[in-house]
Amino acid sequence: MLSDDELDRMLRNSDPNPGGPATDPDSPTATRILARVRRSVRRRRRRILTLAPVVALTVAGATAGTYAWVAGDGEGHTLDSTGLMCVGSDGSDAVLNFDPATQNPVGLCRQGWQEFFGVAAPGTLTACVDSSQQGSIAVYAGGRDQCASHRADPYVGPTREQLDFAHFRTDIRAHFAGRTCVPYSELRKVVGELFVKHDLTKWTTRHFQTADKEPEGPCAEVTYYDEPERTVWLGDHKDGDSIHWP
Structure with missing residues (x-):
């Protein structure tokens, strides 16, 4: 399995636009490609969760030092409807393929919770849209307050x-x-x-x-x-x- 550094080197040496200008390796498109490939090779693999929120925006009219975040499209929709993260109480996660037409994120994570994390699923799970570059769906143990505590918004379903x-x-x-x-x-x-x-x-x-x-x-x-x-x-x-x- 490729490490993150190996994936970075592989994609930074690649050009997905033959015949045109090279893709900037630090551009949003390159970031999404890297995130997508990382998710693919990490399917059903537990890892320590490190959310990488987009640049925080100062809230207009708020006092200095108060920040907000942008999660997904800002309306409770993910930007990547093909994947799902189930996040354990210890911060580890399992990354799954997801079909919003036939699957429910909370139900899917509950079904595999014991296998992923070695413990029974908690009574309450909540689906959120995180503030990563790809605006992923993440399911946390607990209620809707878990979304805000992880710089995320409640997931409202697919567009x-x-x-x-x-x-x-x-x-x-x-x-x-x-x-x-x-x-x-x-x-x-x-x-x-x-x-x-x-x-x-x-x-x-x-x-x-x-x-x-x-x-x-x-x-x-x-x-x-x-x-x-x-x-x-x-x-x-x-x-x-x-x-x-x-």
Whole structure:
């Protein structure tokens, strides 16, 4: 498993925009990509939670030293509806795939709490949107007061677009079920058709590759989803291996 430093080096040496200017490794887009990859390799792995809130904003009219935070879209919605953190009382967490169309964050964390943290789930769990760059859903032990104490806002559920996107993810997995090699042209065609079907017409696809600008390989897969940028990133897939759909 790659360490955080190794992931940083890998992504900072990569250019997801071939033929155009290099992506600034400290830009919001690069930060979201790194966060997404880290979450992917840490699935179901316990780790010490360190929230990295966005730059705090001074509250207008408040006394000096009083701060607020921005969690998700500021209205109780996550910016990344594909993942979920269950946060234990000791600060460790478990990171899971999440489908807002069919799953409830509190119910999903309660179901796995014993496995994740070695103790029974507490009587009350609360879903919040944290103030990290990706505005993730985090479920804490306790009531709604836990959100504010972790610089987060209560989670109010998915947006209409996030529900449409969840159905898109279900359909693309079903369409290519059992396949071990999907050509780029076919994948782009099906993705485009599903964008239209699910009213995701502002979304697009892009090809992720290293700075060496290798040509596209014979097989493709979805590498990750960038919801704030409405982008489906595609990358090479090894023929014969099962395709993991994020």
